[in-house]
Structures are given as C-alpha cells and as structure tokens.
Amino acid sequence: MKIKIPLPAVVLGAVIGLTLGAIFEYASLGEADGVFLISLTLAGIIIGALIEFIRHRRAVGRAASSSICPALKDLPADTVEFVERIISKMRYRRNVRDDVMAELATHFQEALKDCKTKDEKQQKARQLVTDFGDVKLLAVLLRRAKKRCRPLWRTVIARTAQAIVILFACFVVYLVWFLTGKPVITTNFVAQLNQLVHPAVDESLNAAPLYKKAVDLYKKPSDRFLLFFAENYEQISDGSVVRDKVLAEGIRDLLAGDKEPDPNQDPQELREKVVDRMTGLLASKYHELKPQQKSFIAKWIQEQKEALDIVNQGSRKPYYWHQYQSPGEDDTMFSILLPHLSPFRRLALALRSRARLSAEQGRYEDAFEDMKSCYRFGQHVKAGGILIDQIVGIAIEAVAVQTLTDIIHDHEIDSAGLAVLQRDLEQVIANEDFAITFEAERLFAYDAVQMCFTEDRLGSGHLYIPLVRNLSGSTSSDSFGEFIFEAISRKALKGAVQVLFLHPGKKQTRQTAERLYDYFQQVAIKTPAQLKAEAIDIEEEAMKIINGNMLLQILMPAAGRLGELSYRNKAAAEAAVTVLALLRYRKDNALYPENLHELVTAGYLKNLPPDPYSDKPLVYRKTEDSFLLYSVAGNFQDDGGKVIRNKDGSAQKWPDTGDAVFWPLKKKN
Amino acid sequence: MKFESQLLKGIAPVAVLEILSRGEMYGYELSQALEQRSGEILTLGKGTLYPLLYNLEAKKLVKAQWQETQSGRRRRYYSITSKGKSELARQKAQLKELTTGLDLVFGGALTTA
Numbered sequence: 001m002k003i004k005i006p007l008p009a010v011v012l013g014a015v016i017g018l019t020l021g022a023i024f025e026y027a028s029l030g031e032a033d034g035v036f037l038i039s040l041t042l043a044g045i046i047i048g049a050l051i052e053f054i055r056h057r058r059a060v061g062r063a064a065s066s067s068i069c070p071a072l073k074d075l076p077a078d079t080v081e082f083v084e085r086i087i088s089k090m091r092y093r094r095n096v097r098d099d100v101m102a103e104l105a106t107h108f109q110e111a112l113k114d115c116k117t118k119d120e121k122q123q124k125a126r127q128l129v130t131d132f133g134d135v136k137l138l139a140v141l142l143r144r145a146k147k148r149c150r151p152l153w154r155t156v157i158a159r160t161a162q163a164i165v166i167l168f169a170c171f172v173v174y175l176v177w178f179l180t181g182k183p184v185i186t187t188n189f190v191a192q193l194n195q196l197v198h199p200a201v202d203e204s205l206n207a208a209p210l211y212k213k214a215v216d217l218y219k220k221p222s223d224r225f226l227l228f229f230a231e232n233y234e235q236i237s238d239g240s241v242v243r244d245k246v247l248a249e250g251i252r253d254l255l256a257g258d259k260e261p262d263p264n265q266d267p268q269e270l271r272e273k274v275v276d277r278m279t280g281l282l283a284s285k286y287h288e289l290k291p292q293q294k295s296f297i298a299k300w301i302q303e304q305k306e307a308l309d310i311v312n313q314g315s316r317k318p319y320y321w322h323q324y325q326s327p328g329e330d331d332t333m334f335s336i337l338l339p340h341l342s343p344f345r346r347l348a349l350a351l352r353s354r355a356r357l358s359a360e361q362g363r364y365e366d367a368f369e370d371m372k373s374c375y376r377f378g379q380h381v382k383a384g385g386i387l388i389d390q391i392v393g394i395a396i397e398a399v400a401v402q403t404l405t406d407i408i409h410d411h412e413i414d415s416a417g418l419a420v421l422q423r424d425l426e427q428v429i430a431n432e433d434f435a436i437t438f439e440a441e442r443l444f445a446y447d448a449v450q451m452c453f454t455e456d457r458l459g460s461g462h463l464y465i466p467l468v469r470n471l472s473g474s475t476s477s478d479s480f481g482e483f484i485f486e487a488i489s490r491k492a493l494k495g496a497v498q499v500l501f502l503h504p505g506k507k508q509t510r511q512t513a514e515r516l517y518d519y520f521q522q523v524a525i526k527t528p529a530q531l532k533a534e535a536i537d538i539e540e541e542a543m544k545i546i547n548g549n550m551l552l553q554i555l556m557p558a559a560g561r562l563g564e565l566s567y568r569n570k571a572a573a574e575a576a577v578t579v580l581a582l583l584r585y586r587k588d589n590a591l592y593p594e595n596l597h598e599l600v601t602a603g604y605l606k607n608l609p610p611d612p613y614s615d616k617p618l619v620y621r622k623t624e625d626s627f628l629l630y631s632v633a634g635n636f637q638d639d640g641g642k643v644i645r646n647k648d649g650s651a652q653k654w655p656d657t658g659d660a661v662f663w664p665l666k667k668k669n
Numbered sequence: 670m671k672f673e674s675q676l677l678k679g680i681a682p683v684a685v686l687e688i689l690s691r692g693e694m695y696g697y698e699l700s701q702a703l704e705q706r707s708g709e710i711l712t713l714g715k716g717t718l719y720p721l722l723y724n725l726e727a728k729k730l731v732k733a734q735w736q737e738t739q740s741g742r743r744r745r746y747y748s749i750t751s752k753g754k755s756e757l758a759r760q761k762a763q764l765k766e767l768t769t770g771l772d773l774v775f776g777g778a779l780t781t782a
Binding site for chain 1 (some may be wrong): 698700716720722728742770
C-alpha cells in the first residue's frame, strides 16, 4: 500500500505554530527566550503529523473493510456507504462488526443478484437502502443484539471494566473536589485568646507595660564582660568546659575584629549565651567564684539596676495580661509571637544573680525582695494563659524558691528576718492556683482544626496537606503529588492514604478536641497521688479519646507531665515556707521539733505542707544536727530521703527513684 | 397491510422460528420467505430482521453458521435449535389459545371474516 508522506498538514502545523510562537514571543517582550517559538512550532508539527496519521488510518481502514468483506466490492457505492455507516455507528468490537458487515453485504448482494443492468441495480439498491431502515436505530439494535450474544465471561469482564472506569471517574471527581478544597478561617481565635486572658480591670493594673519597659532597659553585656568570660571560662566552668571553650573562642573571634565573623553565629546570640552561662554559673558555682569575679559580675548586675527595679515594680501589680498578636493578616494562633518569654527568663536570672550578690553583702532584705518579686513575676507570666507561658512562669517561680532556699542555707539569718520572709512568701503563694489550665491551649486545637481542614462539604471537611505539614513537620511536600510521591518513597503510602481519605473529618475532629481538652482540664486538678490512686493514665486515656486522630496526636500536649510540674512547684514553695518555719523554731528553741505537728501547734506554720506524691504531709525527720524534709517523689515510696545524683554530683530535684529532698542542701564548699 | 410495530414485534420471532423449523436459511432468504408465506402481510423492515435473528441467537433459540456456496459466496445460515423448537411449540400453543379467545370475543367474526 502506498503511504502518503504527511507533508501538507505537517507544514501547515509548523507554519501556524511558528506564527503563534512569534506572537507570544512578542507579547512576552522577549523574556521567554524563544521558548514559545520553539515549543509552539514543535506542537504545530506534532499536531499536523497526528492529523495526517489519523487520515492515513482511516484510509487503511476503508481499504481493510473491502478486503475483509469481498461482497462489498460488487455493491453500488451508495449501498457500500450505507453498510459502512451502520457498521461505523455500531461502535462495537471490530471482529463482531466485520461479521455483521459481511452478513449485511451478503444480504444486499443476494437482493441485487438478479438485476441485469447497472441502472436497474442502482435503482433497486436505493430502494433496498430506503426499506432497510434508519441507520442510527439499526446500528443501536445491532449493537444491543450482539451484546446479548456475547458469552458470560466476556460480559463479566466488560461489566468489571465499566465498574472500574466508573469508579475511576468517581475517584477523579473526588480528587478534584479534594484538591480544590481549602480551609476557611471563620473564627479569630487570637482575639478569643486575648479575651480569655484579659481580666475586666483597668489597664493601669496590668504589669505587662512595666515588664516590657524592663526588657527594653535590659543592658546587653559589654565587650569587657564577654572578655572576662573568655579569659576565665576554665576556672568557672561547671563541667561543660568543651562547650564553654567553643563559646570563648567565638567571643575572641567576635572581639578580635580581624577575622571574618562566623556566618552561623549571630553575635547578639553569642552575647546572650555568655550572659546565660555567667548567670547560670553564678547560681551553681557561686562558692567557687573569686571575689574579683564576683565583683565583675556585680558591676554588670548594677548596670541592670533600672530594668530589675522596674520588674520589682511590675511584680507588685495585681494583674498581668499579654496582648497576643499574630503577624500579617492570617490571625492564627500558630503564628502568634512570643518574643517576651526569652527576655523574661533573662530578667529572672538577673534578679537571681542580684539576690545572691545582695545576700553576699549581708543585704538580706534586698535579696529576699528580689526573690519575692521574681516569684510574683513568675506568677504573672503563668497567667499569660498559653501553655508555654505557664511553663516559663513555673520555671521563674522555681528559680525564686530555689534561690531563697540557697540563701537561707548559706547565710545565717536571724529569726525575725526569717519570720518576715516566711510571712511574705506565705502571702505570695496563699491564693495561687497551681493547676495548669488548658483553656488557651484548647483554642490552639480549635484553631488548628480550622486551619488544617477544608471547609465542611458533604458533611465533613478533610485534612489540608500544606497546613498539616506546617504543624507536624512530617513532610516537606506542599502539593498533593509531592506528598504522595514522598509517601511512596518512604514506603508510607498506607499512612498517607489514611491522612488523605480516612482521617476523621472537621466536625468530628473538633468534637474530639472538645472532649480531649475537657478531660485535660478535669484531670489537671488531680495530684499525682490521686491519679495513681484512681489508676488514671492521662496519656493513655487521651489516646483513647483521640482514637487515632492524627492531627490531635500532633497537637496533644504532655498533659500528665505538665500537671506534675505544677504540683512539684507547689510542693517546693510550701517546702520553702516549712524550712523557714523550722529554722525559726530552732533559733527560738535551740532544737528542731520532733514532727511538723509541733511546728503547727507552736504557731510557726499555718498548715502542714502537702506532698502531691502521697497526699500526706511532706516527710520530715529530725537528724542529729539538722533535719530532712522531702517528697516521696515519682516512685510514690518513702526512700528515707534518698538523694539521686547526676553524674556531676548535683542532686536530681524530682527523681523517678529516690526522693525529692528539699533540705538539707549540699553542704558549703 | 402495516402492522402496529408492538404487535409485529411480539409475533415476528415466532414467525421466524416457524419458518426456520422447516429448514435452515440465510438472512435474505428468510426475509423473502417471511413475506411470501405471510402473503406479504408480515413485512419486517429488512434491517430489523438481523437484530431479531441476533436476539434469537443470544437466547440460543437459533444457531448460525457461515457456509460457502458452490459459486464461492459466503452466507450465514440460521437453523432452529431444540430449545428453539420447544419455545416455538409453547408460543404456538399460546397463539392458538389467544386466537380462540379473541374469536370468542368477536363471536367467530375473526375466523369467518
């Protein structure tokens, strides 16, 4: 068979493509660098070639039908065309159509075989075509009849294939729906958070502006201060010599100025690290510092006087609330900024350093005032509401209590001084709500549900991949395709399918979040001992409520541990009050009481200090020249005041084995 | 005479089976026989004969086979199957009853007209 060279359509396609390419190139002002010209010309050539190919196939098909059905050769052209139209409209398997075509051709051949002249044949053929019926209807009837003729197995295959196609089509429709869905932000949870933490009182009662002022006044460490650290790190390091050496080298490079600064090291961050280390060392290695070193630190602390005095001033305010803000226009909880927490921590550590130095100089009242301020500062930060605020607040409170205990351990303070301190400390902790609150955290979860699900459609929104990625960091894929590809490459397709198609919907997730945070709030008030007595495993119970909801799994805070943290803080504060009472008792009576009841009876202590790990009073034992005061801690067993030590010899404050010993502290070096 | 299509649709398969019960035939021959034996009363559209035959074939009432004649022409011959014969007997009995019933309704006018 002679095959035509597909030149005309190809040339025409190339010309059209070239013209369009030139127009697009012109429209793109040459920025496309010939991409349009080349791609559209190639597309034109390909389309032209395809057109020619289809034409060629049709010609081959026509030739083939004559060869398949020789009877067609003897029929008039009108009849052949009629038969071919019926067969073409049948739209069924080729071999069946060939069979039907052969039979129809035979029919016409038989009907025309007696015609003697060509004209007679033409005339009769026209009549036959007219009598034969409507082409389209006939083709439909033939197709249906032939379909009924096919064997069962072929019908099964055909129906299965149809079902697959329908399912695939449904899947595509679902996919389009799935991929076009986007979350809709309808509730401003940042505004709700601000409403939650903002008491209905006058702005002048808010400590936040003063703390902000203190942060602004906080002096960055001078070069001299940095150099002091760099030159003395070996003497004052507390076991982290390698880390401090790196820090010292960074400082030398920073101050030398003749070296290119390390691009990975932010100079400001380096300075802050040094301050953190110095204030840390001042607390942990206080007794090992030489007078000269202490004096050097005292100078730096003096520079912070204005900032620290303002913190003291702020801590006396009855309220603190932070105005949460999120950058940009999205107003989502996850983008709110918490830049205040890190400077707050530094202010608390600076207060601690100043208290230690004041005590060193015999100015105990100043030292205690700083630590009471520090404690109240921690209480304020806790009131911020969100979990991270509460954790930082608890840490600041812990710094204050520990420093107070250290000072009364290291210095001889008279009974009157101790009494004032005890009274003030009792007042500070009297009305404090130690339990962690999850109300603000609940808003985080609700906002996450709002952000991570497409808007409800067909009763249930589905997870929105890009935002789930932001929350979990479990994938780096923004697009659906990348997400699937990544899941396949990680052999985690099952998990991906679950995330995409089987994960509980928006409404269900929101309802589960409500139940989860109701539960957290309900158990947050229980002491560790109560939880143990009631055999409550918070994490396990939470997982039951979540029931495999991946989003809530990502968001779920370690509620059990956080609850413990708050009760530990309470126990430490009440232990500090008890220690003060015990020291006062001894000063007044020259001996320690036999038990804590004596202390209460004698009026030195209002109430017995509860141990959250036993729901009984903290354990008190009189020793030869001192006493033991401890909590039974994480194993809920009285180990006789057994201290568990870290590798560097320091005592673990809340060990899982042994006890949490509040007194005696490590002896003076 | 033109029959209502629904009436013809019901009768045509019985007529085809009846003709084929007397011997195998190919499509054109069958259409001619149908016309001639019915006195040109049962004139199916020629095109509709083939879907009808294929339907009968699907129900296994007839079977078809290509055969080559002495002149070298190929024809598809249809013959009635045993299932077809049973069906024909059943249909004929029903038609007979129908005719008797209609005759009674029309007071013998149908058979005497």
